[in-house]
Amino acid sequence: MSAPSSSDLIRGPAHLLGDDVNTDLHCSTKYLPGKDNAFVAARAFEDLAPGFAQRFEPGGIIVAGANFGINSSREQATHVLKLLGCAALVARSFGRQFFRNCINNGLPVVECTLTGLDEGDAIEIDLARGCVRAGGVEHAVPPLPAEVRAILAAGGLHAFLHAHPDWRL
Amino acid sequence: MGATMVEKILSSHALDRQLRAGDVVVASVDFAMVHDGRAGNALKMIEKMNAKALPFAHRAAFVVDHFSPPPNAEAANTHAAMRSFAAAHGARLYDVGSGICHQVLPEGGHFTCGDIVVGTDTHSTTYGAFNALGTGVEGTDLSAVLATGKAWFRVPETIRVELSGRLAPGVWAKDITLHMLRRLGAEGANYRALEYVGSAVEAMAIDDRMTLANHAAELGAKAAILEADAKTEAWLQAHGAAAPRPVRADADAHYAEVIGIDAGSLAPQVARPHHIDQAVSVAEAGTQRIDLALIGTCTNGRLDDLRQAAAVLRGKRIAPGVRMIVTPASRAIYLQALREGLIETLAQAGASVEPAGCGTCVGITGKLIAGDGEVIVSSANRNFKGRLGNPRAQIWIASSATVAASALTGVLTDPRGVAGGDWRVQ
Ligand code: SF4
Numbered sequence: 001m002s003a004p005s006s007s008d009l010i011r012g013p014a015h016l017l018g019d020d021v022n023t024d025l026h027c028s029t030k031y032l033p034g035k036d037n038a039f040v041a042a043r044a045f046e047d048l049a050p051g052f053a054q055r056f057e058p059g060g061i062i063v064a065g066a067n068f069g070i071n072s073s074r075e076q077a078t079h080v081l082k083l084l085g086c087a088a089l090v091a092r093s094f095g096r097q098f099f100r101n102c103i104n105n106g107l108p109v110v111e112c113t114l115t116g117l118d119e120g121d122a123i124e125i126d127l128a129r130g131c132v133r134a135g136g137v138e139h140a141v142p143p144l145p146a147e148v149r150a151i152l153a154a155g156g157l158h159a160f161l162h163a164h165p166d167w168r169l
Numbered sequence: 170m171g172a173t174m175v176e177k178i179l180s181s182h183a184l185d186r187q188l189r190a191g192d193v194v195v196a197s198v199d200f201a202m203v204h205d206g207r208a209g210n211a212l213k214m215i216e217k218m219n220a221k222a223l224p225f226a227h228r229a230a231f232v233v234d235h236f237s238p239p240p241n242a243e244a245a246n247t248h249a250a251m252r253s254f255a256a257a258h259g260a261r262l263y264d265v266g267s268g269i270c271h272q273v274l275p276e277g278g279h280f281t282c283g284d285i286v287v288g289t290d291t292h293s294t295t296y297g298a299f300n301a302l303g304t305g306v307e308g309t310d311l312s313a314v315l316a317t318g319k320a321w322f323r324v325p326e327t328i329r330v331e332l333s334g335r336l337a338p339g340v341w342a343k344d345i346t347l348h349m350l351r352r353l354g355a356e357g358a359n360y361r362a363l364e365y366v367g368s369a370v371e372a373m374a375i376d377d378r379m380t381l382a383n384h385a386a387e388l389g390a391k392a393a394i395l396e397a398d399a400k401t402e403a404w405l406q407a408h409g410a411a412a413p414r415p416v417r418a419d420a421d422a423h424y425a426e427v428i429g430i431d432a433g434s435l436a437p438q439v440a441r442p443h444h445i446d447q448a449v450s451v452a453e454a455g456t457q458r459i460d461l462a463l464i465g466t467c468t469n470g471r472l473d474d475l476r477q478a479a480a481v482l483r484g485k486r487i488a489p490g491v492r493m494i495v496t497p498a499s500r501a502i503y504l505q506a507l508r509e510g511l512i513e514t515l516a517q518a519g520a521s522v523e524p525a526g527c528g529t530c531v532g533i534t535g536k537l538i539a540g541d542g543e544v545i546v547s548s549a550n551r552n553f554k555g556r557l558g559n560p561r562a563q564i565w566i567a568s569s570a571t572v573a574a575s576a577l578t579g580v581l582t583d584p585r586g587v588a589g590g591d592w593r594v595q
Binding site for chain 1: 207210218219291305306307308309312323359391
């Protein structure tokens with residue numbers, strides 16, 4: 001289960017957001033009755049970075065500061081990022097529940113402080129080794145535990161459980 | 170090396186080995202909770218999971234509390250879906266007016282000391298008041314729990330908070346948490362568990378202990394666990410819980426941090442508008458007019474909150490122009506407040522009393538209660554901009570004692586300065 005797999009290596013362009021991006025800013029239209037996730041995704045981060053969802057191409061990596069995803073336990077925030085095609089998130093720190101939701105939905109999250117990047121800079125993440133390469137610098141990060149990487153590699157908790165009905169880590 | 174309370178509880182629900190902070194583990198779950206604010210997503214995830222069976226659904230409660238009674242058809246339809254699911258799978262349903270999830274779960278005797286309880290809500294930390302591991306999850310986790318009886322956890326580091334002395338009259342667990350928020354900052358305990366111990370915790374009634382565990386969510390804590398004592402066990406027994414399996418930390422447990430607070434020296438605190446960690450003492454806040462006074466929520470809508478408010482307002486009227494809304498946290502509390510004459514006292518003083526539930530806690534419930542520029546003092550837990558539906562309103566957060574004293578005078582008021590402000594259950 002702990003053998004390195006291709007899913008441990010992620011490459012993509014950086015899309016920058018700042019500190020304290022809470023899930024209300026994330027999907028500020030979420031409370032409108034009757035609006036589905038696709039509607040919310042098309043306007044994700046609109047108040048913070050106008051046009052963000054339109055610029056974002058599948059495979060992009062979100063790079064942010066401290067406390068990304070705090071304030072709410074809503075899993076919808078993660079579903080919206082999946083709809084955008086986000087490949088991974090790198091931030092100085094994440095809200096606890098948001099971090100958990102990302103793992104459960106097969107979205108890699110890495111705690112790492114990246115500064116001085118420009119929008120679109122190439123990022124490479126090695127989940128198994130625990131490193132992030134950006135702007136010619138390699139940053140060591142605590143590697144995600146093998147058990148968590150196994151859930152990510154399966155594409156999320158549901159897919160993992162279908163493959164491992166006798167769930168033990 | 171010894172173990173913390175959270176390490177012990179997770180170990181007892183997982184493998185035979187003693188787990189340490191940082192380990193990732195699959196643990197069995199004793200009880201699960203879904204409330205109507207997240208039931209839509211949870212039911213979607215249950216459907217998406219497409220499990221052969223949901224054998225653990227009978228160990229779950231579905232609670233209608235956020236939208237109670239429902240303000241629109243969407244919420245009413247979610248409630249209908251919750252009712253059908255609960256009936257079909259043997260889950261326990263708490264319908265409109267039963268109360269807030271974090272209150273009805275312990276009152277229903279659904280868990281005991283040493284248990285693991287997960288809920289689709291950040292304030293699931295509340296269950297730690299009963300020496301259980303209570304923590305928030307979302308729909309995907311919840312669906313896995315109903316199918317497998319298990320969830321994955323990363324064992325958190327623990328911050329031990331030693332509360333010495335005992336709270337002075339007029340000062341409450343809410344004031345301790347606001348003080349901690351000022352010290353650690355919002356999310357200052359992110360990913361971590363808190364252990365609250367010491368003479369001040371021992372002296373607290375169960376209601377106040379629940380505030381302490383509940384409000385840890387604002388510190389970002391994954392869990393907040395208190396030790397069990399005779400009061401805990403008597404309370405659990407009175408509510409029909411299973412025999413307790415109390416857990417204590419070892420003397421040589423490893424902590425990320427140990428914080429000492431002299432509870433006896435604390436004064437009533439208030440958090441300034443928009444930032445829960447910008448707490449100051451009521452005296453430091455200066456003269457501040459208020460328009461609305463709110464008592465309720467899973468943090469401070471319990472019987473002692475209502476008794477405290479009634480002690481301040483008995484035979485008096487709230488200040489002209491001030492509106493006061495009181496929302497009991499559960500129907501059991503509502504009924505007991507009726508028996509004790511508290512509802513009559515509060516209504517005579519000019520307060521409106523709502524059905525039990527989340528009430529005025531959050532602005533998504535279709536109740537817009539504050540106008541532009543209006544100032545609210547609330548016993549709730551969050552005050553970020555727009556929390557009550559109007560970003561141009563200002564929300565101060567305080568204990569029920571401070572809220573009631575402020576309703577009486579019309580300005581933010583230290584409860585120790587008004588008659589009845591020093592009330593405490595004996
Ligand atoms: S009372 Fe408020 S904080 Fe508590 S569960 Fe209800 S909405 Fe959430």
